[in-house]
Amino acid sequence: MVIGASGFLGAHVARRLDALGAQVFALSRSVPDLGGGITNHRCDASDEGQVRAAFADIRPDVVYHLTSDSRGGREVELIPDSLRNDVAATLNVLLEAHRQKTPRIVLTASMEEPMGDAGTAVPSSPYAAAKWVTAGYARMLAALHGLPVVVLRLMMTYGPGQKDYKVIPATIRALLKGEAATLSSGVRPVDWVYVDEVTDAFVRAALVQGVGAESIDVGTGRLATVRDVASLIGEITGRQDLLRFGALGDRPMEMVRAAQTEPAERLLGWKANTDLRAGLEKTVAWYRDRL
Numbered sequence: 001m002v003i004g005a006s007g008f009l010g011a012h013v014a015r016r017l018d019a020l021g022a023q024v025f026a027l028s029r030s031v032p033d034l035g036g037g038i039t040n041h042r043c044d045a046s047d048e049g050q051v052r053a054a055f056a057d058i059r060p061d062v063v064y065h066l067t068s069d070s071r072g073g074r075e076v077e078l079i080p081d082s083l084r085n086d087v088a089a090t091l092n093v094l095l096e097a098h099r100q101k102t103p104r105i106v107l108t109a110s111m112e113e114p115m116g117d118a119g120t121a122v123p124s125s126p127y128a129a130a131k132w133v134t135a136g137y138a139r140m141l142a143a144l145h146g147l148p149v150v151v152l153r154l155m156m157t158y159g160p161g162q163k164d165y166k167v168i169p170a171t172i173r174a175l176l177k178g179e180a181a182t183l184s185s186g187v188r189p190v191d192w193v194y195v196d197e198v199t200d201a202f203v204r205a206a207l208v209q210g211v212g213a214e215s216i217d218v219g220t221g222r223l224a225t226v227r228d229v230a231s232l233i234g235e236i237t238g239r240q241d242l243l244r245f246g247a248l249g250d251r252p253m254e255m256v257r258a259a260q261t262e263p264a265e266r267l268l269g270w271k272a273n274t275d276l277r278a279g280l281e282k283t284v285a286w287y288r289d290r291l
Contacts, residue, residue, distance in 0.1 A: 001025045001060035003045050003093060004067030006032035008162045009108070009154075009198065013064055014038055016199040025058050028067075045089035048096075055096045062104045062206045065093045069127065074251065078126040086130035091137060098147050106205045109135040109153035109215045111191065111257045124253035135215055142213035150205040155219025155259050159195030159279065160286035168280070171230050172287045175239040182247035186227025191219040191258045194279035197272045204268040211267050219259025220272045232277055236284045 002017070004010040005026030011034055018024045018036040026032050027043040034040070043054045045067050069078070069085035090107070097105045112128035113135065114121035123129035141147035158168045167183070174181040201218045205211070227245060234240030264270045 001027060001054070001058055001062070002064045002066065003027045003043070003089075004065070005034065005038075005040075006030055007066060007068070008159075009157065009195070009202075010064075010066040011161060012159070012195050012199045013066065013202050016203060020203065025054075025060065027054055045092055046084045048092045051092040051096050055100050055102075059100070060102060062106065063093065063097055063102055064106045064202060064206075065090060066108055068108065069130070074125050074253075076126075082126040082130040086127070087133055090134040094138060094141055094147065094149070097149075098141060098145060103148060104206055105138075105147065105149040106202060107134070107138050107149055107151050109151050111153060111155045111219070111259075112255050113153070113215075114255075115257070122253070124251075124255055128255070139213045147213070149213050150208075150211050151213055151215045152201060152205055152218050153215040153259075154198060155191035155193045155217065155257070157193055157195050157198050159283050162195075167226060168229065168233070168283065169287065171233050171243075172237070172284055173291065175233060175237040175242050176284075176288055176291050178239070178242070180242050180244050180247075181230065182244045183230055184226065184246070184248045184250045186225055186230060186245050188250070188254045189223035189225050189256050189258075190229075191221065191223055192229060192276055192279070193219045193259075193272050194274040194282070197274050201264065201268060201270045204270050208268055214263075216263050216267060217259035217261065218264060218270070218272075219261070220276075221259045221261040222276075223256070223258050224276055229276070229280070232280050233284065236277075236281055 002014040005014045006028035014026045024038045027041045029044045031040045031042045043050045110131040113132045138149045162169045171181040
């Protein structure tokens with residue numbers, strides 16, 4: 001069961017599982033059409049009744065919970081949607097998985113979660129606060145009630161099919177159209193990881209034993225600034241002249257975090273192998289084909 005299958009990560013994970021021969025049920029508010037042998041279901045994970053009905057109908061062996069309100073803005077207006085689409089939706093899934101004794105749940109955490117102890121750590125956005133809370137609930141349910149959940153903390157995932165407002169697709173689309181790409185100063189360092197690598201980590205997380213609920217970083221362990229990435233896209237498209245750094249303000253309290261790669265190698269047998277330039281070339285080619 002892939003919840004949030006119409007999203008960027010959900011679609012990639014569902015298609016990879018289908019290609020590997022799994023019986024895949026794709027759940028989303030808007031029924032996704034992912035092709036292959038995937039069975040599509042309409043389900044709003046923030047609705048407890050719909051989640052309960054989906055579990056009763058499908059009886060999954062593995063649940064991937066990938067639905068999220070991933071807007072990273074700082075506005076207070078984002079809090080209600082984040083509570084509904086992240087916190088409530090995740091708890092509905094975790095609790096129903098516990099009731100149904102689902103053998104394995106794979107949950108996504110985020111690089112945007114605050115670091116430090118709980119008494120002093122400050123989330124940088126409604127999204128960061130929500131992911132922090134849901135990962136905490138997962139660990140609690142695992143510790144107190146034996147919930148078989150694996151939590152993957154994703155670094156900045158990119159690749160074909162990402163939401164257009166994200167920095168990489170927005171920059172690629174603008175440059176391929178011959179339009180100016182408006183960017184912040186670009187000084188923020190980020191751990192960028194290609195989506196095909198991330199889907200491999202998701203597949204492995206469903207199969208390994210003895211992992212526990214501590215968040216496992218999924219990333220390269222290397223940092224590159226937003227400016228570096230945008231400049232690479234400019235080189236690949238041949239339109240560096242259209243990059244406009246400083247046209248947008250920098251967000252406050254930006255998280256800088258590189259993946260701790262040892263746990264993923266030890267627990268999942270996983271390591272990111274796609275070079276940043278190679279991943280961006282694949283991504284640009286995908287958008288060029290569609291534009």
